[in-house]
Amino acid sequence: MGLRKTELFRHLSCQVENNATCYDLKCAALNAGDLECLGRLNQVIAPIPDPGLEMPVEGQYRSMVPQLVLELDGNNINYLPSVLFSVENLTFLSLARNGLSYLPSRINRLRNLKSLVLTSNRLGSLPASLLDLMSPRGKLERLDVWGNPFVDNKDVSEYNEYVSLFRSRLLMDSSLEVSHVLWPLFEGAGERQKECLWAIAFLHAQAQAIKEQGRDGELLLYKRSVAFTPITYYDLAGQKMKGSKDLPQSAEDTFEFVIRTDRGDFASTKIDFAPPASAAPSLVELCLRSVLKEESPGEVRRLLSQEIPYAVDKGLVFAEDNVAEQFSLTLSCDYCSKEYIVPRAAFIEFRVFDFEIIPLKWKVCSWQCAQEWHDKFGPGKTFRLV
Numbered sequence: 001m002g003l004r005k006t007e008l009f010r011h012l013s014c015q016v017e018n019n020a021t022c023y024d025l026k027c028a029a030l031n032a033g034d035l036e037c038l039g040r041l042n043q044v045i046a047p048i049p050d051p052g053l054e055m056p057v058e059g060q061y062r063s064m065v066p067q068l069v070l071e072l073d074g075n076n077i078n079y080l081p082s083v084l085f086s087v088e089n090l091t092f093l094s095l096a097r098n099g100l101s102y103l104p105s106r107i108n109r110l111r112n113l114k115s116l117v118l119t120s121n122r123l124g125s126l127p128a129s130l131l132d133l134m135s136p137r138g139k140l141e142r143l144d145v146w147g148n149p150f151v152d153n154k155d156v157s158e159y160n161e162y163v164s165l166f167r168s169r170l171l172m173d174s175s176l177e178v179s180h181v182l183w184p185l186f187e188g189a190g191e192r193q194k195e196c197l198w199a200i201a202f203l204h205a206q207a208q209a210i211k212e213q214g215r216d217g218e219l220l221l222y223k224r225s226v227a228f229t230p231i232t233y234y235d236l237a238g239q240k241m242k243g244s245k246d247l248p249q250s251a252e253d254t255f256e257f258v259i260r261t262d263r264g265d266f267a268s269t270k271i272d273f274a275p276p277a278s279a280a281p282s283l284v285e286l287c288l289r290s291v292l293k294e295e296s297p298g299e300v301r302r303l304l305s306q307e308i309p310y311a312v313d314k315g316l317v318f319a320e321d322n323v324a325e326q327f328s329l330t331l332s333c334d335y336c337s338k339e340y341i342v343p344r345a346a347f348i349e350f351r352v353f354d355f356e357i358i359p360l361k362w363k364v365c366s367w368q369c370a371q372e373w374h375d376k377f378g379p380g381k382t383f384r385l386v
C-alpha cells in the first residue's frame with residue numbers, strides 16, 4: 001500500500017466512523033488505483049437527529065440512509081474503479097478536472113445521484129444508461145459537462161435570441177406550423193447551414209414542448225431528444241460494415257445527423273444504408289459467451305493455441321476491453337438489456353439537458369435492436385437533403 005493510499009484509508013476510516021456525509025478529496029493527487037477504499041462509504045448511516053428538534057413521534061422511524069457527497073475534483077483519475085458504483089447512497093459526485101475519457105454505463109447503478117459534475121475531462125460522449133438516472137426513472141437534477149471534447153458540443157444559450165423570438169410567436173399563435181417559422185431561418189443561413197441545423201433542432205424541441213405543455217414548455221425541454229447520427233453497423237467481429245457511416249469520435253470530426261421534426265426528418269446527408277435486420281446473435285458470439293462463463297479470455301486463447309479464427313480472436317479482444325471499461329466480459333444492450341460481447345450497432349443521440357445539447361452513445365446487441373430503436377424513437381421519412 002503506497003503512502004497516499006494509506007493516508008486516504010486512514011482519513012476515510014476516521015470520517016466513516018463519525019458518519020460524515022461530505023467527503024472532500026479535491027486536489028489530493030489521487031489516481032484511480034487509490035480509490036479502492038471508497039467502498040467503506042457504504043458503512044455510513046444518516047446523522048443522528050437533534051433530540052430537541054427532530055425526535056420522531058411514536059411509530060415513526062428515522063431513515064438510516066445518508067445523502068453522501070463525494071468531491072474528487074482536480075485529481076489524476078483517468079478511469080472510474082468499479083467500487084465507486086457500489087456506493088449506492090452517493091447523492092453528489094464531482095469529478096471535475098480529471099483525465100476521464102469515458103464514463104462506464106454502470107453509472108446507472110448510482111440511483112440516488114442528484115448531481116453529477118464532469119466538467120473539464122476528456123469525454124467524447126456519455127453512455128445512454130445515463131437516462132436511467134434522469135426523471136422519471138432517476139433523480140438527477142444537475143449534470144455539468146462543459147469542457148469536454150464532446151461531439152459537436154453545443155451550448156443552447158447561443159440560440160437564446162432565436163428562442164425567445166420563436167417562443168413569443170408560438171405563444172401568440174399556437175396553430176402556427178413549426179416548420180413555417182424554422183425553414184426560412186435555415187434557408188437564410190447560407191454557409192452557416194449546418195450550425196443552423198443545431199438551432200433548428202433546439203428550437204423544434206422547444207416548440208414541441210410549448211405546444212404540448214403551454215407555458216411550461218421550457219421546463220419540459222429537459223432531456224428532449226433533438227437529433228441522431230445515422231446508425232453505424234458492425235459485423236460479428238466488430239468491424240464497421242462497408243457503406244455504413246462512421247461513428248463520430250470527437251468534436252473535430254465532421255459527421256452527419258438527422259433532426260426529427262413535425263414535417264418529417266431533416267437530414268444533413270443522404271442515409272440509405274441499412275443491412276437486413278437480425279436479432280439472432282452469431283454462433284461465434286453464442287459460443288464465446290458460454291465458454292467465457294467458465295474460462296477467462298486468456299485461458300480460451302491458450303486452449304485454442306495458434307489456430308484462433310479471426311472472429312473468435314476479435315471477440316476475445318472485445319471481451320477483454322469490456323472488462324477494462326465496464327468491469328464485466330459482457331455488456332448489456334442499451335435497447336433490449338440482453339448481454340452481448342461485440343456491439344453490432346451504435347449511434348449517438350443528442351438530448352437537451354440543462355440547456356446544453358449532450359451526446360448519448362447507444363450501443364446495441366443486434367442490428368434489429370438499432371432499427372427497432374430508430375423505428376420507435378428515431379427519424380422516419382427524410383424529406384429534405386442538404
Ligand SMILES: [Zn+2]
Pocket residue numbers: 333334335336337338364365366369
Ligand atoms: Zn439488444
